[in-house]
Amino acid sequence: MNVLIVYAHPERRSLNGALNDFAVARLRAEGHHVQVSDLYAMNWKAPLDANDVRERNGDAPFHASLDSKHAFENGLQSRDIEIEQEKLRWADALILQFPMWWFSMPAIMKGWVERVYAYGFGYGVGEHSGTHWGDRYGEGMMAGKRAMIVVTTGGWESHYSARGINGPIDDILFPIQHGVLFYPGFDVLPPFVVYQTNMMDDSRLDATFDALGQRLDRLFDDAPIAFRKQNHGDYAIPHLTLRDELAAGQSGFAAHID
Template sequence: MNILIVYAHPEPHSLNGALKDFSVQHLQAQGHTVQVSDLYAMDWKAPIDATDSLAAPVGPHFHPSLDSKHAYANGVQSPDIAREQDKLRWADTVILQFPLWWFSMPAILKGWIDRVYAYGFAYGVGEHSDQRWGERYGQGAMSGKRAMLVVTTGGWESHYSPRGINGPIDDVLFPIQHGVLHYPGFDVLPPFVVYRTSRMDEARFADVRSALGQRLDTLATTAPIPYRKQNMGDYMIPALTLRDEIAPGQSGYAVHLDASQ
């Protein structure tokens, strides 16, 4: 299997660095081919701007989505963007690894998404009609591929429990897992989360590493999070709201899970 790890931590000798190195070694030992996009080591440019296209803006001023669309369609994207898109095409599985900073991914990883997910590549694709609303949320360029988050956080597991003060971890990660990954078509695996990272001794690190190894061994077989697919009848189009008979009276993130899957 071809596996891409998109890694966002500035310190190679951190817990994240050790886990990333372990993942690469473990996956390669199992016969997988691994590429790593180490964003800090690459000095990845996070902001999206006019330099992301080798051509001049198509209008009187820079328009992020329209210029992204033109650059992608005409082969004039910045080379760093095109290289990362090639990695995504190559990969069977993508792992996003990062520390949870202020309830989201580090800015450098968000910038990777902003720039690499070009209009026409990851969004803005497919038919928009009364029957379909684009190739997204279960369809799209990443269909048939798998993705998983490897996340570290200083908070305790109880802080991210259903009644924890930070909110349930599935809710905290919903914009990334459902939006960034499910939107362009990935089958999204349950995340691997390491809590209370400031309390990490050798014995606990060995346990974490063993648990991560087990998750890596089952990348191809773990059941994905059962997100509903947009164009398969659960949502009214073009309103894109759930049909009244589905999860009646309920709202929130959980209604976008199909318990029958």
């Protein structure tokens, strides 16, 4: 199978660098084909702006979604965007690997999402009608592919527990897992989270490698998170709210998991 790893850490000699090297070696040892988009090494341009459109009328106001749509439909996207889209088309699975900075992914990875997920590629696809509100949240260009987050954080696991000061890790990652990954159609696997990165010794690193290796071995076998699909009857269209009889008494992120 084909696996794309999008990796965002500025130091290859870091824990993230070691995890990335391990993941590539493990996946290849299992017979998978692997590509890595090392965003810092690529000097990836993070901002989405008018420079992402070739042959653009510089006098016209820049409109992020409409310019993105025009560029995608007419083969006028910046070449670096096209290359990453080609990698996503090639991949059977996507791994986003990053350190958690300020409760999210590093800005350079967010910029990868904003630029590569062009209108007509990552969003804005499918019909909009009284029964179908676009191909998204379980449908879309990435349907049939798998995705997983590998994330490191300095906080303790208890800090990210249900009553932890930082909030539950599943809630913190929900915008990425449900929004960035499930939205364009990926089947999203539970995340692999490494806590207390400042307390990593050789013994714990070996245990971390072992746990990550087991997850990578099951990349195409583990059950994905059971996010509710938008167009399969759970949501009232066009309001896109859960039907009253579903997840009764629940609200927030957890209500959107079946």
